[in-house]
Amino acid sequence: MEHVAAQVMTTVNAPYGAAVPAHQLAAMLVDPKSASEFSAPVFAFFSEVPGSIQKQFLKDMGVDETQANSVAGLFAKLSGYTLPLTT
Template identity: 50%
Template sequence: MASVAAKVMSTVSAPYGVPVTAEQLAEKIADIKSAESCDCSVFAFLSEVSPKLQHSFIDEMNVSKDAVTSVARKFSDLAGYKLPLAI
């Protein structure tokens, strides 16, 4: 696992005990269903991982930036505040 993914996964998985791999998280952050189901690992990624590390993870995992932005916007609406990727 690359260092970017390892850093992200330690932030997302460790505090919440969420058993998710980097590949699974990459799929989830680009899937609007994650916002509809209030997936805690995706919300942790969007709210607790630094924006710089978020962008690095998205690039490293080859995730659609547009898809992640859509998910972030939906989570922003649900949370009531703007998340960094909800541009």
């Protein structure tokens, strides 16, 4: 789990100068407000982290994948991108 979490956190935090911890990101992944507030770390998770790593992170963090898929769908609509969790 530590390797997956470290990979995810580097990807979502570094480009934006953010310092979101793993547990906070996990909560944001299922919160529709993340899309309406255009959360850069959440969008980075859905768009820049490989799909297999996304699924492992969700599993490791105890995040409901169906809820995360829903939030990914909101980001997909806003961005116009097809995202791994929405396919």
